[in-house]
Amino acid sequence: MRIKISLIATLLLASGCSSLVIQAPLPQASLIIKNGQIITMNGQKQLIDNGVVVINNDTIIAVGDQTLLSKYQATRIIDAQNGIVMPGMINTHNHLPMIAFRGLGEEGIENRLFAYFFPLESEKLSRELIYQATRLGAIDLAQSGVTTFADMYYHVDEMAKATKEVGLRAVLGETVIKFPVVDAKQPYGGLEYAQKFISDYKNDPLITPAFAPHAAYTVSKQKLQQISALSQQLDVPVLIHVGEFGNESGRINDNPKQLSPVAWLKDIGVLDKRMVLAHAIHVDQADIDLIKQSGAGVAYNPMANAKGATGIAPAWEMYQQQLPMGLGTDGPMSSNQVDLWRTLSYAANMQRLKHNDRTIMIPEQVIELATIGGARALHMDDKIGSLEIGKKADVIIVETQSANMMPNYNPYATLVYQANPSNVSTTIVNGNIVMEQRQMTQVDTADVTHHIRAIEADIAEFAKELAKKAITSPSLMK
Amino acid sequence: MRIKISLIATLLLASGCSSLVIQAPLPQASLIIKNGQIITMNGQKQLIDNGVVVINNDTIIAVGDQTLLSKYQATRIIDAQNGIVMPGMINTHNHLPMIAFRGLGEEGIENRLFAYFFPLESEKLSRELIYQATRLGAIDLAQSGVTTFADMYYHVDEMAKATKEVGLRAVLGETVIKFPVVDAKQPYGGLEYAQKFISDYKNDPLITPAFAPHAAYTVSKQKLQQISALSQQLDVPVLIHVGEFGNESGRINDNPKQLSPVAWLKDIGVLDKRMVLAHAIHVDQADIDLIKQSGAGVAYNPMANAKGATGIAPAWEMYQQQLPMGLGTDGPMSSNQVDLWRTLSYAANMQRLKHNDRTIMIPEQVIELATIGGARALHMDDKIGSLEIGKKADVIIVETQSANMMPNYNPYATLVYQANPSNVSTTIVNGNIVMEQRQMTQVDTADVTHHIRAIEADIAEFAKELAKKAITSPSLMK
Numbered sequence: 034m035r036i037k038i039s040l041i042a043t044l045l046l047a048s049g050c051s052s053l054v055i056q057a058p059l060p061q062a063s064l065i066i067k068n069g070q071i072i073t074m075n076g077q078k079q080l081i082d083n084g085v086v087v088i089n090n091d092t093i094i095a096v097g098d099q100t101l102l103s104k105y106q107a108t109r110i111i112d113a114q115n116g117i118v119m120p121g122m123i124n125t126h127n128h129l130p131m132i133a134f135r136g137l138g139e140e141g142i143e144n145r146l147f148a149y150f151f152p153l154e155s156e157k158l159s160r161e162l163i164y165q166a167t168r169l170g171a172i173d174l175a176q177s178g179v180t181t182f183a184d185m186y187y188h189v190d191e192m193a194k195a196t197k198e199v200g201l202r203a204v205l206g207e208t209v210i211k212f213p214v215v216d217a218k219q220p221y222g223g224l225e226y227a228q229k230f231i232s233d234y235k236n237d238p239l240i241t242p243a244f245a246p247h248a249a250y251t252v253s254k255q256k257l258q259q260i261s262a263l264s265q266q267l268d269v270p271v272l273i274h275v276g277e278f279g280n281e282s283g284r285i286n287d288n289p290k291q292l293s294p295v296a297w298l299k300d301i302g303v304l305d306k307r308m309v310l311a312h313a314i315h316v317d318q319a320d321i322d323l324i325k326q327s328g329a330g331v332a333y334n335p336m337a338n339a340k341g342a343t344g345i346a347p348a349w350e351m352y353q354q355q356l357p358m359g360l361g362t363d364g365p366m367s368s369n370q371v372d373l374w375r376t377l378s379y380a381a382n383m384q385r386l387k388h389n390d391r392t393i394m395i396p397e398q399v400i401e402l403a404t405i406g407g408a409r410a411l412h413m414d415d416k417i418g419s420l421e422i423g424k425k426a427d428v429i430i431v432e433t434q435s436a437n438m439m440p441n442y443n444p445y446a447t448l449v450y451q452a453n454p455s456n457v458s459t460t461i462v463n464g465n466i467v468m469e470q471r472q473m474t475q476v477d478t479a480d481v482t483h484h485i486r487a488i489e490a491d492i493a494e495f496a497k498e499l500a501k502k503a504i505t506s507p508s509l510m511k
Numbered sequence: 512m513r514i515k516i517s518l519i520a521t522l523l524l525a526s527g528c529s530s531l532v533i534q535a536p537l538p539q540a541s542l543i544i545k546n547g548q549i550i551t552m553n554g555q556k557q558l559i560d561n562g563v564v565v566i567n568n569d570t571i572i573a574v575g576d577q578t579l580l581s582k583y584q585a586t587r588i589i590d591a592q593n594g595i596v597m598p599g600m601i602n603t604h605n606h607l608p609m610i611a612f613r614g615l616g617e618e619g620i621e622n623r624l625f626a627y628f629f630p631l632e633s634e635k636l637s638r639e640l641i642y643q644a645t646r647l648g649a650i651d652l653a654q655s656g657v658t659t660f661a662d663m664y665y666h667v668d669e670m671a672k673a674t675k676e677v678g679l680r681a682v683l684g685e686t687v688i689k690f691p692v693v694d695a696k697q698p699y700g701g702l703e704y705a706q707k708f709i710s711d712y713k714n715d716p717l718i719t720p721a722f723a724p725h726a727a728y729t730v731s732k733q734k735l736q737q738i739s740a741l742s743q744q745l746d747v748p749v750l751i752h753v754g755e756f757g758n759e760s761g762r763i764n765d766n767p768k769q770l771s772p773v774a775w776l777k778d779i780g781v782l783d784k785r786m787v788l789a790h791a792i793h794v795d796q797a798d799i800d801l802i803k804q805s806g807a808g809v810a811y812n813p814m815a816n817a818k819g820a821t822g823i824a825p826a827w828e829m830y831q832q833q834l835p836m837g838l839g840t841d842g843p844m845s846s847n848q849v850d851l852w853r854t855l856s857y858a859a860n861m862q863r864l865k866h867n868d869r870t871i872m873i874p875e876q877v878i879e880l881a882t883i884g885g886a887r888a889l890h891m892d893d894k895i896g897s898l899e900i901g902k903k904a905d906v907i908i909v910e911t912q913s914a915n916m917m918p919n920y921n922p923y924a925t926l927v928y929q930a931n932p933s934n935v936s937t938t939i940v941n942g943n944i945v946m947e948q949r950q951m952t953q954v955d956t957a958d959v960t961h962h963i964r965a966i967e968a969d970i971a972e973f974a975k976e977l978a979k980k981a982i983t984s985p986s987l988m989k
Binding site for chain 2: 172173177434435437447488
């Protein structure tokens with residue numbers, strides 16, 4: 034651009050023009066991405082070939098064609114090399130620190146919850162493990178193009194620290210549950226922990242603090258109502274598991290009418306637009322109507338739900354009825370992957386199997402769920418989920434040069450059915466480049482690996498003891 | 512090893528030993544892989560930590576612990592750096608050249624077969640496209656750790672040329688079908704084409720030529736019997752689609768008793784141990800019994816079958832009854848990915864959903880299907896599918912240093928649920944390193960990209976015309 038300005042000045046001088054020409058300086062941008070095939074996910078789902086995204090500080094200030102290149106001067110220009118430029122993906126349901134345990138108890142264990150899950154959480158969870166595991170998980174997320182994740186776990190202040198170190202955006206819900214847990218010796222101790230956390234992080238640019246009452250069957254009516262009132266007062270989200278299992282109604286205390294979990298939440302007055310409902314597998318049309326009326330979001334976890342044999346959520350119905358819905362992986366002991374790439378294909382394919390219809394949940398709709406849909410589910414669509422002026426600059430570049438990305442006739446189909454995490458070349462969050470050419474820019478990955486290897490060795494040793502109490506499924510004995 | 516020998520000699524001299532010590536030279540190997548976590552997939556499914564695989568020319572000559580390092584001298588040593596060393600994966604069902612068309616017609620098209628599939632095959636298929644597309648597909652396969660693929664397509668001599676150029680192993684079945692096709696103007700012209708191809712490639716070290724009668728409903732009883740007799744005489748496999756759709760019985764000519772496709776094949780005398788049955792979704796226990804008795808192999812394509820909404824094969828039943836069964840992706844217009852990584856997770860998860868049991872089809876069983884199971888399905892388990900002395904050296908190394916591969920408590924679970932294609936660092940076929948540190952060693956990838964981009968541009972233009980005749984599914988109109 035400087036060259037162009039000089040050229041104009043030279044021409045003006047050469048033409049003998051003596052009048053004073055005042056060249057207004059071009060508006061300043063911090064970062065421009067050019068030569069991209071842009072998936073905007075704006076209201077028209079506009080695609081822009083050979084497009085440009087202009088970012089200043091944390092905000093997208095322009096999205097359009099190549100002519101934008103002559104309208105801004107930028108500190109930094111990234112050439113996307115005909116790669117796909119799209120909104121960062123949003124993982125709407127996770128328990129990220131459990132990445133420290135992923136791969137354990139996968140041998141067909143009948144009593145996996147008691148043999149592995151509970152002993153690991155009671156013996157091995159600590160502030161330090163949660164911090165280190167979140168660092169690993171956030172790197173894994175960033176390297177696969179997830180820029181925002183929503184999580185329900187413990188010691189969420191450690192998670193916030195780790196997430197910010199890597200540079201991601203997160204909605205972090207402190208778990209509230211009727212049992213003593215790692216960060217709360219008293220039942221429901223998470224309630225106090227959450228309030229402190231919310232007060233500390235309320236105005237953080239990357240972290241949205243939240244309450245995470247575990248489920249309707251593990252949190253009392255009175256506590257759910259208290260959380261609901263506090264969430265309204267503090268204006269924070271409420272993350273909760275709903276309809277993951279078919280038998281939840283019967284497990285809810287104080288449910289004399291045996292209402293469905295969704296109907297019960299509505300009945301006790303807590304189902305509202307601040308809620309994010311994880312799973313929603315075992316929900317019927319009446320439940321879907323209630324969710325829609327409430328404005329609550331839904332986190333659809335198709336891969337985890339298949340692996341865990343918990344069922345297929347009525348996601349096609351919820352999508353058609355325009356519920357705010359995004360995709361999630363669930364925790365790393367459930368789906369083992371924290372990125373969304375495989376989940377993209379499950380999001381479509383599970384609905385196709387269920388409805389016996391190969392024409393539904395097309396790639397464009399799946400990418401919608403992974404981006405703006407996720408933002409709507411988390412009630413953050415004013416801020417993230419699409420490449421539009423005024424939105425936060427959460428952007429990823431997916432290269433299209435690798436063998437698995439060729440040909441690329443339809444970028445949505447290329448993303449959903451061909452792409453792998455390693456095709457993400459660059460990840461930008463809040464205007465910061467957190468990964469470039471597959472290299473993390475902020476976090477010390479060698480240090481993370483060092484700590485994770487120590488945790489891995491310790492847990493591997495502990496797991497040998499756990500294996501002795503594990504009961505192998507009879508179906509594997511044949 | 513030279514150091515060790517010198518040391519012994521020095522010690523012998525130093526000890527004043529005057530007798531003549533004859534040091535037998537160490538046996539020669541062409542390639543040693545050390546520091547691997549070895550998945551052997553031998554009869555005991557032995558795992559060897561810090562293990563060694565010794566290869567000479569095209570053959571595995573030793574598999575064991577570190578002590579092997581002092582027993583062989585090798586021209587080349589690869590340090591697996593604690594990565595997983597395993598048999599190359601086997602994709603038992605594909606139509607690889609359709610990779611040129613992948614991503615087309617994914618917008619929820621009701622008449623996709625007529626709007627896209629048929630016009631593309633009739634207007635755009637050529638010898639040249641089949642050659643170039645196979646090169647691309649074989650690179651994609653090699654980069655994701657597939658060392659052998661079985662395919663049903665046309666101009667298989669071009670496919671053989673391309674496959675050998677990349678360096679992979681393949682079972683290539685020339686399609687025989689009652690319609691005129693790209694390489695046969697007359698109905699069933701593929702029969703003659705196949706015989707020529709079989710005669711040319713019968714003793715090729717990498718290519719196993721085969722007949723590929725399309726299906727029971729597209730090939731006559733008489734032609735199937737002729738193929739069966741020829742396959743016996745020439746000792747080659749017969750690849751066929753069976754039970755992909757629920758209505759195949761009614762579509763078979765000359766099926767007065769309305770037998771199931773499997774029972775009909777048995778009835779006409781062609782179901783034998785040379786057959787490889789692709790899909791086998793719509794099969795019942797009686798069919799499974801017939802397949803088992805015949806010795807035919809089964810290619811289970813769980814991801815393609817989900818995407819195409821054709822159903823979930825009774826793979827858990829077939830596995831438990833020990834049918835020779837492997838995994839396949841189906842063609843790139845069906846599943847869009849040719850590698851097996853996502854298919855690994857679908858292989859387990861679809862059975863878990865179907866049986867409502869999260870303890871079945873555990874990772875070890877899935878890796879079995881992807882390796883020795885695939886070899887059994889293709890009737891090649893005397894040659895490939897496991898790391899054992901005497902087997903052909905088809906080996907891959909999967910690194911365990913990336914964030915998505917940590918932790919690694921159980922290598923089978925790490926592979927099935929965490930790994931991505933890019934974690935494959937090295938691919939060895941028949942003793943040749945065809946990919947090392949993600950770089951192809953034999954094929955000119957830039958030249959392949961150049962040709963594929965030209966094909967892509969031409970087809971993208973043609974596809975604009977096709978889109979005009981495409982009928983969008985009514986379910987997307989809501």
